[in-house]
Amino acid sequence: MKKPQTSNTSRRSFLKTTGTAAAATTMLSGIASGAHAGEDNVIQLALVGCGGRGTGAATNALSIDAGPIKLVAMADVFQSNLDNSHGNLVKNFGEQGKIDVAEDRKFIGFDAFQKAMDCLKPGDIVILTTPPGFRWVHYTYAIERGLNVFMEKPVTVDGPGTRKMLALNELALQKNLKVAVGLMCRHCDARRELFDRVQSGEIGEINMLRAYRMAGPTASAAVPPKPDGISDLMYQIKQFHGFLWLSGGAVSDFLIHNIDESCWIKNAWPIEAKASGGRHYRGDFIDQNFDTYSIEYTFEDGAKLFVNGRTIAGCNSEFASYAHGSKGLGVISSQSHWPSKARIYKGQNADKANLAWEYPQPEKHNPYEAEWEHLIAAIRADEPYNEVERGCMASLVTSMGRMAAHTGQVITLDKMMNCEHEFAPGIDKLTLESESPLQPNAEGKYPIPYPGLIKNREYA
Amino acid sequence: MLSCGLRFLFGQAGSASVLLICVFPNPLFAQTSAEATSQSEMQPYAEPITHTDVTIEMVPIPGGTFVMGSPPSELSRGEDEGPQHKIEVAPFWMGKTEITWDQYEIWGENIDIARRKIFDSPATPNDEIADAITRPTPPYTDMSFGMGKQQNPAICMTQHAARMYCKWLSAKTGHYYRLPTEAEWEYACRAGTTTAYSFGDDVAQLDDYAWHAENSEERYHDVGQKKPNPWALHDMHGSVSEWVLDQYIPSAYSKQTTLVSNPLTVPTVLFPRVVRGGGWDDEPGMLRSAVREGSSEDWKQQDPQVPQSIWYHTDAQAVGFRVVRPLVVPTAEERAKKWDSTAPPQLDPVVE
Numbered sequence: 001m002k003k004p005q006t007s008n009t010s011r012r013s014f015l016k017t018t019g020t021a022a023a024a025t026t027m028l029s030g031i032a033s034g035a036h037a038g039e040d041n042v043i044q045l046a047l048v049g050c051g052g053r054g055t056g057a058a059t060n061a062l063s064i065d066a067g068p069i070k071l072v073a074m075a076d077v078f079q080s081n082l083d084n085s086h087g088n089l090v091k092n093f094g095e096q097g098k099i100d101v102a103e104d105r106k107f108i109g110f111d112a113f114q115k116a117m118d119c120l121k122p123g124d125i126v127i128l129t130t131p132p133g134f135r136w137v138h139y140t141y142a143i144e145r146g147l148n149v150f151m152e153k154p155v156t157v158d159g160p161g162t163r164k165m166l167a168l169n170e171l172a173l174q175k176n177l178k179v180a181v182g183l184m185c186r187h188c189d190a191r192r193e194l195f196d197r198v199q200s201g202e203i204g205e206i207n208m209l210r211a212y213r214m215a216g217p218t219a220s221a222a223v224p225p226k227p228d229g230i231s232d233l234m235y236q237i238k239q240f241h242g243f244l245w246l247s248g249g250a251v252s253d254f255l256i257h258n259i260d261e262s263c264w265i266k267n268a269w270p271i272e273a274k275a276s277g278g279r280h281y282r283g284d285f286i287d288q289n290f291d292t293y294s295i296e297y298t299f300e301d302g303a304k305l306f307v308n309g310r311t312i313a314g315c316n317s318e319f320a321s322y323a324h325g326s327k328g329l330g331v332i333s334s335q336s337h338w339p340s341k342a343r344i345y346k347g348q349n350a351d352k353a354n355l356a357w358e359y360p361q362p363e364k365h366n367p368y369e370a371e372w373e374h375l376i377a378a379i380r381a382d383e384p385y386n387e388v389e390r391g392c393m394a395s396l397v398t399s400m401g402r403m404a405a406h407t408g409q410v411i412t413l414d415k416m417m418n419c420e421h422e423f424a425p426g427i428d429k430l431t432l433e434s435e436s437p438l439q440p441n442a443e444g445k446y447p448i449p450y451p452g453l454i455k456n457r458e459y460a
Numbered sequence: 461m462l463s464c465g466l467r468f469l470f471g472q473a474g475s476a477s478v479l480l481i482c483v484f485p486n487p488l489f490a491q492t493s494a495e496a497t498s499q500s501e502m503q504p505y506a507e508p509i510t511h512t513d514v515t516i517e518m519v520p521i522p523g524g525t526f527v528m529g530s531p532p533s534e535l536s537r538g539e540d541e542g543p544q545h546k547i548e549v550a551p552f553w554m555g556k557t558e559i560t561w562d563q564y565e566i567w568g569e570n571i572d573i574a575r576r577k578i579f580d581s582p583a584t585p586n587d588e589i590a591d592a593i594t595r596p597t598p599p600y601t602d603m604s605f606g607m608g609k610q611q612n613p614a615i616c617m618t619q620h621a622a623r624m625y626c627k628w629l630s631a632k633t634g635h636y637y638r639l640p641t642e643a644e645w646e647y648a649c650r651a652g653t654t655t656a657y658s659f660g661d662d663v664a665q666l667d668d669y670a671w672h673a674e675n676s677e678e679r680y681h682d683v684g685q686k687k688p689n690p691w692a693l694h695d696m697h698g699s700v701s702e703w704v705l706d707q708y709i710p711s712a713y714s715k716q717t718t719l720v721s722n723p724l725t726v727p728t729v730l731f732p733r734v735v736r737g738g739g740w741d742d743e744p745g746m747l748r749s750a751v752r753e754g755s756s757e758d759w760k761q762q763d764p765q766v767p768q769s770i771w772y773h774t775d776a777q778a779v780g781f782r783v784v785r786p787l788v789v790p791t792a793e794e795r796a797k798k799w800d801s802t803a804p805p806q807l808d809p810v811v812e
Contacts (some may be wrong), residue, residue: 052765052809059766084809088767215602216569222598238811283577313569316609317602335605336774338762352677368764 043379044124046073046116048138050085053152054129057182058085060368061127061150062093066376070098073105073119075112077237077432082106110430113138122146123379131237131246132395133157136164137428139388143172148379150372152182154256154395155388157248159419162396169388176384180375181391184367185261185337187374190359194330194342197357198265202344203325206266207303211258211321214310221250221311223287225444233436236446242287243446244458245423245437250289251402252395255309258321259297259401260394261332262305265323269393270297270305272412275405279448281312286445288459295401307401324348328356339363406458408451421457494635496787499523499551504692507633511572511581514562516555516629518785519692523551526647527654529713529750534656536745540752545716547723549647554640555782557613557683557694558702559625561604564614567628568596568621590631596621596771597808601762605777611682613700613780619733619755620806621771622703622781627800629783638799640784641724642706642752645736649749651691656748658689658696663744670698670747676740680778697747700780701735705799708732708754726801731757739778755779770806 047058058071071089076082086106090099107115113134117126128138128151135155142149149172156162172179185191198206223242226235240246247253263269277290291312297305323330329348334341343358345351378385400416403409424437440446447459454460494505502520509515529544530537566572573591576583583591596617603616617625622639629637640648655661659669667675669687676698684694696702706712707727716723727733732754738747746753759773773779790799 052767055766056764060764078811080810080812084767084811092766213602215599216565217598219598219600281574313574314565314571317604318606319602320606335607335777336601336762366761 042068042070043376044120045069045071046075046120046124046126047071047085048075048113048116048126048128049130049134049152050074050076050078050081051129053182054127055085055088056368057127057129057150057152057372058089059092060366060372061125061376062089062096062098064369064372064376066373067380069376070100072100073107073116074101075107075116077108077110077112077234079108082108109432110434114141117141117145117147120145120147123148125150125375125379128152131240132248132252133161133246133424133427136161136168139165139168139172140428143168143175143177146175146177148178148375150180150182150375151388151391153260153391154248154252154398155181155391156395156399157244157246157252158399158421158423159396159416160422162392162399162417165388165392169386169392172388173386176382178375178378178385179388180371180385181387182371183257183260183387183391183394184371185257185333185340186264186387186390187370188338188340188342188363188367189365189370190340190342190363191261191265191332193359194332194340194344195265197344198323198325198330199267202328202357203323203330204327205303206323206325206330208324209262209266209303209305209322210324211255211262211305211307212309212318213254213258214308214315215317215319216311216313216315218250218254218311221254221287221289222282222285225284225286226440231433231436232438232440233430233434234432236436236438239287242285242289243438244288245427248395248399249287249402250311251293251295251309251405252398254311255293255295255307255401256394256398257337258319258333259305259307259398260390262307262321262323263394263397265321265330265332266299266303266305268299268301269397269413270299270400272298272410273397273401273404274410275401276408276451277309277405286440288446288448290405290449293401293405295404297397297401322350338367403458406449406451407455409455419457494518496520499787502551502553502787504556505553507629507635509563509566509572509629509632510584510587511575511579512566514566516559516563516783517557518553519556521549521552521554521644521648521691521784523549523787524647525549525719526650526652528643528646528716530656530748534748534750535661536748538751540710540713541750543713545713546719547643547647547716548719548721549644550722551787552640552644553785553787554644554648554693555784556688556692558700558780558782559614560611560683561609561614562611564617564625565609567625568614568617570595572632586632586634590628593628593631594624595628596624597769599769599772600765601774603772603774607679607777611684612680613683613695615680615700615778615780616773616776617703617779617781618769618771618773618806619703619727620802623705623800623802625781626783635785636789637783637785639703639705639781641722642704642734642736643720643723644784645702645704646749648691648693649689649696649737651689651693653690653749656750658749659687666697666744666747670695670738671740672698672738672747673741673743678741680740696737697749698738698742699740700737700778701739701742701753702737703779703781704734704736705802706734708734708752710752710754724798726798728803730804731755735779741778767809770808 275295277293293309295307321332506515762774
């Protein structure tokens, strides 16, 4: 089996998605590292963001066999979210003694993340699973506290946030913190073998990739009108897939995995995107998303990656990624994320007669658990482990496609990286009583993109 | 007559809505072939779903007795298929095929509501009742797993989702639909036969009747393409395994010593519950009329959210269902106690 991805390519070489671990990492002394070297020490977890995925990530962390581990603190902005999450975790892990979250270690509010992290010792792990708009805020404090981190994807939603995260990450690298990013497809055994085979030339030169996440209405991407009795701020957080400042919207949240796995197999990040999309069925919905997105990414060598996203009911569905090479076709993922059913065909048709290789089925190793095994192994062995740069690049590339669709312009990677539109200035100062960074108009609708009319930012 | 049709939905509390029905006659009831007061009047019919061009084809299944389970001599037999015992089943209509994506997503993706809005068609009284029935939360993934939709069988729903679909369909149409019991399912599958399959014991004929692991090319196919069984039902063997109402208890048959009428093991825990008939990913032996399979928590492995959704079994890509409609509509009390009874309650987490 391949070793876990420990690389953190330098920003100068960020057009390569993989590579050997940057020399800088190993030269820097570990400050917080070593706290859990060895198998016997209990790793403590704090969960910041107790929604479905946060609780799922905590569940993955507590399920794997990697030495003693327990959850000691939880934070959210919704009491019911925290209560639901705690209830489910106690149900599944209470008897094993893995849930040790007394009432005074449950925290509600926009400063709850600090209080939860204050319950940890340097070298413990904080799980950052709030909407990604908050990621840099929480990461800042985790680094200050010397904590190892598991953060869910995406890790940024805009240009300024990406620059902030990359700069912050230099500090994490200096401290030798172990930081995982929830792009679990990179930890999938089948895809890793496909990656090796493609890099060794089995499908020739990759000239074109295709990725699809075309399904019906997905998660909270379509947001109905806000009811009375809840503020714009809290309603938007509850329906975070609908709002760019929180999640980056449907593109960032839903398409990032397929974009990232395609770029990984190509072993490069694209340098430019053009895209189209539109709002056909938004009706009374008040979110900022389009119903469809078609993105054409261009790599430095001219190769293309076409990405199609759709959230319309009643249509044909496809959720898969493909790499077309000069000698064959690589199927990166077939149906959703896992099992990947990675395989290689001779020629360009996925025709059974042309099958050249397939990863043995069934795939038993759940990548959502594998990403935790790799993180904790790195912590126990005190090996460099930091996935933030590639997480930032995957997030930025995804945002680049989104901005191209939302503005109707060609967006380069440089332009996206240096874009000055910060979706939520002051996000680090929000309180439960704050006004939202995104205000509704008189009809209760929030600002949406107008391609061709608003060109240098995604909404006004 | 009209009020009778809807009373099962409301019990005593429904009088106001019944009045509405009288003011706006339900066009469905003009379709006499869907109505019957005795077994001899039962005919095949197509149940329309308002605001769509979709219908569900139903065929009559006469009441009768049959021997449930398989003999020890049957090839590939599981212990849970015996002992064989005699069962009496009351008449019902059964879906000619499994519920398709076209039929399922009207509810699952609110197609009827969307079409009403876009095409400016007012809701009928039945629509209003149906709209109040809980629909699934939007999934995170493509639940057809790239295998196509439309006339393909709907898959990956939990038994709870299949039950709620029936509840919605009942409200929508004014006819009481539910999942079959395990006994009804096997009775209809056998269609009077006592062999391993409804076409006999010769596995060589299976390709004429069923999609299974050896001919499916690793995917499902449009329903109704294979030959029907003697009672005009398609795809009872293979295609997708079908939800029935019962809890799966391996030893259930050993308790049936005398002739039992309309048995149902009301579920009291979430897993395992019974699916029947085998699917496109199963070997021929799993497609036999008597095979019993229990659902499992593993059917949700891919769902990375916790709590996992009450609506989707992301890994049950060869599990679907078909509906039945009993000739004699049970009373509200009978439904609460038996036919619609299930525990524990399935509720989405609420965030306030």
